[in-house]
Amino acid sequence: MGFRARPRLLLSSTSLNLGSGDETVASNTILALSNAGGSMVNWAAQVDETWLQITPQKGSIPSGQHMSAIVAATRSNLVPGTYTASILFTSNTGQISLKVRMTVIALQASHKAIMLLSTATLSYIGPRGEPSQMPR
Numbered sequence: 001m002g003f004r005a006r007p008r009l010l011l012s013s014t015s016l017n018l019g020s021g022d023e024t025v026a027s028n029t030i031l032a033l034s035n036a037g038g039s040m041v042n043w044a045a046q047v048d049e050t051w052l053q054i055t056p057q058k059g060s061i062p063s064g065q066h067m068s069a070i071v072a073a074t075r076s077n078l079v080p081g082t083y084t085a086s087i088l089f090t091s092n093t094g095q096i097s098l099k100v101r102m103t104v105i106a107l108q109a110s111h112k113a114i115m116l117l118s119t120a121t122l123s124y125i126g127p128r129g130e131p132s133q134m135p136r
Contacts, residue, residue, distance in 0.1 A: 006039070007040060009033065009043055011032070011034075012032035013098070014099075016031070016098065023077065030068050031098075033067050034065070042092050043059060045069070047087050083101070083102050
């Protein structure tokens with residue numbers, strides 16, 4: 001039997017800075033995940049703040065291959081300031097914590113009106129103040 005190197009999960013960055021913007025600005029970046037060892041790496045990611053998302057949240061990477069994940073932040077409903085969070089990657093090779101940082105700046109009075117919608121959590125109030133059901 002030949003020697004087979006253990007799988008090894010590597011990330012393209014040791015930390016991410018998603019920059020600054022007002023509450024109308026969402027930011028995202030691509031993070032590369034690689035398997036620098038032998039056999040398959042199975043991984044899952046968990047964020048510790050609601051303003052931070054990663055897609056996909058889990059995956060498998062064959063030996064010598066890589067894949068991309070999108071790390072995104074939304075600033076809506078956040079007060080101005082600097083925010084930090086972590087993404088914890090857990091795999092069959094161990095754990096890696098990735099620090100993420102972003103800054104929210106004040107919305108300027110001269111800013112044009114804007115409406116933010118999230119299709120994943122869209123709800124509204126119907127007539128008589130009751131929650132309305134979307135037609136199916």
